[in-house]
Amino acid sequence: MSVPLKMEPPCESKSNYLWEDPPDEDKFSACVHCGMCLESCPTYLETGHEHQSPRGRVHLIKSVAEGKLKINEAFENPIFTCLDCRACETACPSGVQVGSLIETARGQIRQAMPLTGWKAKVNKLFLRGVFPHPNRLHTLGKFLKVYQKTGMQSLVRKTGLMKVMPPHLGDMESVMPTVSDPVMKKYPEVIPPKGDAAAKKRVALLTGCVMDVMFGNINEATVRVLTRNGFEVVVPQEQRCCGALHIHAGDREEGKRLARNNIDAFLAADVDKIVVNAAGCGCALKEYPELLQSDPAYHEKAERFAKKIEDVSKFLVEQGYEKPKGRLDTKLTYHDACHLAHGQGVRSQPRQILRDIPGVELVEMPEADRCCGSAGIYNLVKPDMAGKVLQEKMCHVPSNVEMISMGNPGCMLQMSIGVMKHGNGQKIVHTVQMLDWAYEKEAAAEREQNATDQVAAGKEERG
Amino acid sequence: MIGDIIVQGLIDLVGRDAVLYRPEDLLAYECDGYTVHKRSPRAVVFPTSTEEVSKIVKYLYENEVPFIPRGAGTGLSGGAIPLGGEVILSLVKMRKLLHVDLQNRLAVVQPGYVNLKLTNSVASKGYYYAPDPSSQYACTIGGNVAENAGGAHCLKYGVTTNHILGMEVVLANGEIVEIGGAPDMPGYDLMGLLTGSEGTLGIVTEITVRILKNPEGKKTVLTYFDQVEDASHAVSDIIAAGIVPAALEMMDKTAIEAVEAGNFPVGHPKGLEALLLIEVDGIAAGIDDQIDEIIEVCKQHQVTKVKVAESDQERASWWANRKTAFPAMGAISPDYLVQDGVIPRSRLPEVLEKIGQISEEAGLRIANVFHAGDGNLHPLILYDARKPGETENAVKVGTAVLKVCADVGGSITGEHGVGIEKQNEMCFVFSEEELEAQLRIRDVFNPNNLLNPDKLFPKPSRCAEMRVAR
Numbered sequence: 001m002s003v004p005l006k007m008e009p010p011c012e013s014k015s016n017y018l019w020e021d022p023p024d025e026d027k028f029s030a031c032v033h034c035g036m037c038l039e040s041c042p043t044y045l046e047t048g049h050e051h052q053s054p055r056g057r058v059h060l061i062k063s064v065a066e067g068k069l070k071i072n073e074a075f076e077n078p079i080f081t082c083l084d085c086r087a088c089e090t091a092c093p094s095g096v097q098v099g100s101l102i103e104t105a106r107g108q109i110r111q112a113m114p115l116t117g118w119k120a121k122v123n124k125l126f127l128r129g130v131f132p133h134p135n136r137l138h139t140l141g142k143f144l145k146v147y148q149k150t151g152m153q154s155l156v157r158k159t160g161l162m163k164v165m166p167p168h169l170g171d172m173e174s175v176m177p178t179v180s181d182p183v184m185k186k187y188p189e190v191i192p193p194k195g196d197a198a199a200k201k202r203v204a205l206l207t208g209c210v211m212d213v214m215f216g217n218i219n220e221a222t223v224r225v226l227t228r229n230g231f232e233v234v235v236p237q238e239q240r241c242c243g244a245l246h247i248h249a250g251d252r253e254e255g256k257r258l259a260r261n262n263i264d265a266f267l268a269a270d271v272d273k274i275v276v277n278a279a280g281c282g283c284a285l286k287e288y289p290e291l292l293q294s295d296p297a298y299h300e301k302a303e304r305f306a307k308k309i310e311d312v313s314k315f316l317v318e319q320g321y322e323k324p325k326g327r328l329d330t331k332l333t334y335h336d337a338c339h340l341a342h343g344q345g346v347r348s349q350p351r352q353i354l355r356d357i358p359g360v361e362l363v364e365m366p367e368a369d370r371c372c373g374s375a376g377i378y379n380l381v382k383p384d385m386a387g388k389v390l391q392e393k394m395c396h397v398p399s400n401v402e403m404i405s406m407g408n409p410g411c412m413l414q415m416s417i418g419v420m421k422h423g424n425g426q427k428i429v430h431t432v433q434m435l436d437w438a439y440e441k442e443a444a445a446e447r448e449q450n451a452t453d454q455v456a457a458g459k460e461e462r463g
Numbered sequence: 464m465i466g467d468i469i470v471q472g473l474i475d476l477v478g479r480d481a482v483l484y485r486p487e488d489l490l491a492y493e494c495d496g497y498t499v500h501k502r503s504p505r506a507v508v509f510p511t512s513t514e515e516v517s518k519i520v521k522y523l524y525e526n527e528v529p530f531i532p533r534g535a536g537t538g539l540s541g542g543a544i545p546l547g548g549e550v551i552l553s554l555v556k557m558r559k560l561l562h563v564d565l566q567n568r569l570a571v572v573q574p575g576y577v578n579l580k581l582t583n584s585v586a587s588k589g590y591y592y593a594p595d596p597s598s599q600y601a602c603t604i605g606g607n608v609a610e611n612a613g614g615a616h617c618l619k620y621g622v623t624t625n626h627i628l629g630m631e632v633v634l635a636n637g638e639i640v641e642i643g644g645a646p647d648m649p650g651y652d653l654m655g656l657l658t659g660s661e662g663t664l665g666i667v668t669e670i671t672v673r674i675l676k677n678p679e680g681k682k683t684v685l686t687y688f689d690q691v692e693d694a695s696h697a698v699s700d701i702i703a704a705g706i707v708p709a710a711l712e713m714m715d716k717t718a719i720e721a722v723e724a725g726n727f728p729v730g731h732p733k734g735l736e737a738l739l740l741i742e743v744d745g746i747a748a749g750i751d752d753q754i755d756e757i758i759e760v761c762k763q764h765q766v767t768k769v770k771v772a773e774s775d776q777e778r779a780s781w782w783a784n785r786k787t788a789f790p791a792m793g794a795i796s797p798d799y800l801v802q803d804g805v806i807p808r809s810r811l812p813e814v815l816e817k818i819g820q821i822s823e824e825a826g827l828r829i830a831n832v833f834h835a836g837d838g839n840l841h842p843l844i845l846y847d848a849r850k851p852g853e854t855e856n857a858v859k860v861g862t863a864v865l866k867v868c869a870d871v872g873g874s875i876t877g878e879h880g881v882g883i884e885k886q887n888e889m890c891f892v893f894s895e896e897e898l899e900a901q902l903r904i905r906d907v908f909n910p911n912n913l914l915n916p917d918k919l920f921p922k923p924s925r926c927a928e929m930r931v932a933r
Contacts, residue, residue, distance in 0.1 A: 029793075029797040029798075029849075030793040030794060030797070031793060032498070032789075032790050032792060032793040032798065032799060033494065033495075033496060033498050034496055034537060034598065034789065034790035034793075035495075035496060035535055035536055035537040035598065035601045035602075036537075036598065036600055036601050036787065036790055037601075038535055038537075038601045039577055039600060039601050048509060048553065048555040048556050049483065049488070049491075050491035050492055050507075050536065050553075051487075051488055051490070051491040053491075055491075056491035059490065059491050060487075060490060060491060063490055068490070069487060069490060072487070074485055074487030074488060075487060090726075091600070092726055092790070093725050093726050093727065093787030093788075093789075093790035093791045093793070093794075094725055094726065094790050094791050094792065094793025094794045095724075095725060095726045095793075095794055096793065
């Protein structure tokens with residue numbers, strides 16, 4: 001048998017991407033198929049399958065563009081099994097933007113193969129019907145609150161009603177945080193800095209869709225930390241969900257609609273910076289210019305907007321913050337949210353904040369920047385893979401820590417499930433919450449001191 | 464119902480989850496790190512133990528189905544490309560570290576165990592695994608054995624074959640054998656024969672490797688030059704002075720442009736013509752003297768800047784920059800083809816000049832990255848596969864470069880293997896008789912040519928053509 005040493009003909013234009021925003025040829029051409037990404041990919045490590053690796057996925061994306069592969073279930077599976085965690089982007093020597101390629105490929109897939117049946121209904125209900133509408137989210141939040149406060153939650157848990165739901169949804173229900181009031185409703189649109197000095201900077205806060213309903217207390221902590229450090233905080237009322245979940249799911253149209261809305265809402269607020277406490281949202285906001293690159297009316301505005309986006313930890317470290325005097329005696333570890341570490345290159349700042357808190361001992365977790373499996377709504381749509389990735393993640397949590405700190409609400413929910421299933425009761429916290437608590441402790445100590453002083457002063461007077 | 468009876472047979476052996484067979488799922492296996500030629504395999508099967516490998520091989524052997532072992536698929540010569548539509552045995556699920564014996568300085572690994580993981584797993588005890596191919600973050604030790612992989616530090620420490628103490632091998636008929644085991648075994652050096660056989664003599668399923676104690680001291684310097692000739696003369700003179708650095712690496716202008724445009728830049732100045740990255744290690748006492756001596760030689764050749772790494776972090780950043788040089792080409796060119804010639808070190812300046820001429824004549828840029836210390840060149844030929852004829856042109860340039868290496872008394876491959884890429888160029892370094900003798904050895908292990916068929920050696924008539932072309 002002889003070796004058929006025939007070269008492939010150079011590709012001709014017969015792409016199977018037929019819709020707007022196809023994966024960018026310049027981006028997939030940058031991949032030279034070296035394989036340096038393999039060991040960074042959670043789904044490759046789990047499956048060992050080349051088509052479930054970054055290099056394999058890019059190869060398939062390229063194959064569709066070359067007309068060698070059709071958009072069908074066999075293409076959809078690897079593209080949607082990607083966690084979009086961007087760990088491969090950190091590893092890639094030639095800087096292939098795998099995340100962008102995956103997201104645009106998903107956009108094509110959803111147009112070539114629209115969802116049908118219950119999947120379509122659930123998708124439409126949440127992605128278009130709930131997340132983009134703050135009022136509906138807040139109503140949902142109120143229901144959750146009633147559910148938790150009236151004892152219905154404990155009733156449901158006791159009677160085992162949860163067992164009729166798929167196990168991963170039951171897992172999620174059982175770690176649901178206690179719902180508090182959304183910052184959007186609770187605070188005025190402009191919150192002045194504490195103290196009498198003029199504001200150091202005027203910043204806007206992205207409250208996030210799920211964040212504000214499920215994790216309102218983190219938003220409150222963020223507001224307190226920012227105002228305490230002399231910043232004026234604006235909460236634009238017209239802001240909506242960042243659209244990351246939509247873009248991840250391939251619904252680019254809705255993603256773009258939300259992006260335009262947010263650009264208008266935040267630029268109108270005329271702020272120095274837009275502070276974000278959810279890594280996934282921050283990453284999506286920074287990528288608006290790319291999302292809107294073919295929109296002449298918004299592209300330039302998107303660039304201006306994106307320059308203002310800053311993760312809260314990076315913002316605090318760069319602008320300077322008051323080191324807390326309150327002690328929180330605890331041993332904790334830090335989990336790098338993918339969209340913070342790989343997506344935004346923010347690694348050292350959260351750690352610095354944690355180390356600045358008196359009494360906090362930061363124990364590094366091996367492979368701290370490996371995905372936890374949350375990945376937006378990945379843990380809802382791919383529960384099996386998400387569960388495996390989570391289990392792997394939990395193996396790395398140091399056994400002697402009491403807390404796990406991080407900077408993304410999705411990770412917080414997922415890691416809570418991780419603790420419930422594989423951990424030993426570690427508390428899941430947002431980095432900003434730790435700082436807020438330390439300030440709170442400091443304030444409490446001061447109040448106590450004042451009270452003691454007053455009593456002492458009173459005694460003196462009487463004496 | 465599966466149409467292919469062989470696929471069905473494999474599923475019956477190891478289960479449906481361990482076999483890929485849908486055309487779409489096979490597409491990602493149509494090439495490895497060498498992308499000039501592509502073809503999908505018939506199926507990919509994922510054994511998890513030596514016994515499973517043996518069962519699969521036996522089944523394929525009995526049914527006369529050709530097959531290829533594959534590790535991480537980072538190879539650069541196409542050794543794992545199923546050009547004949549072979550069945551691929553992917554060994555990535557055999558990725559365990561089986562045993563570490565620090566006292567006797569050895570470790571036993573499965574073939575799918577990733578190179579760098581071995582060093583990481585013994586680092587805290589002060590040990591490491593020496594062969595360090597630039598793809599060590601992803602490549603497997605099984606693949607390293609198949610290709611006899613090298614790396615930056617092989618100048619002082621030798622290539623993979625110098626670090627293998629024993630292996631378990633599944634032969635072409637499915638039989639399991641063990642070779643080696645103790646250092647300096649009497650009899651023929653079968654391990655030496657298997658290491659670098661590119662998957663044509665057997666499938667390695669367990670490997671006993673040497674691990675080394677970390678050197679007591681280590682120092683790394685970065686030197687810049689205004690002319691490539693100066694840098695290459697400096698390399699020749701360092702070696703001639705009798706110094707054996709742990710690593711002596713060189714990059715030229717185009718290579719530096721790529722690594723600075725890639726994901727791991729270190730801030731080399733723009734327009735820099737050449738740099739040398741030099742590392743010396745060993746007993747702490749002599750290291751400073753050696754570094755001084757090296758710097759002295761560099762000064763004789765108009766070095767413009769000398770920088771000593773001030774921290775492990777800085778050293779690591781220099782190495783990350785250098786080790787990602789090949790794939791960083793993706794940042795400045797859609798495709799590249801890397802060559803792997805070896806030359807006597809004293810001929811470096813003249814060979815570089817000839818490579819420059821070839822590049823100019825062909826109208827294709829060539830970036831030069833090499834393990835200068837051991838004369839192992841890696842000219843990276845930059846091209847765009849989308850432009851008609853450019854791939855063919857790049858392949859021709861590669862052949863011309865290897866011809867130059869062979870003509871000055873060198874070789875066509877230092878560490879990447881022959882695979883598909885350099886089959887014909889074997890004629891530059893071996894006569895018909897020498898090739899025939901090697902084929903007879905292959906036939907002893909692989910009588911039906913089922914194991915990674917039609918790789919490594921040229922087609923029978925090709926050598927005459929290649930010689931005429933000279």
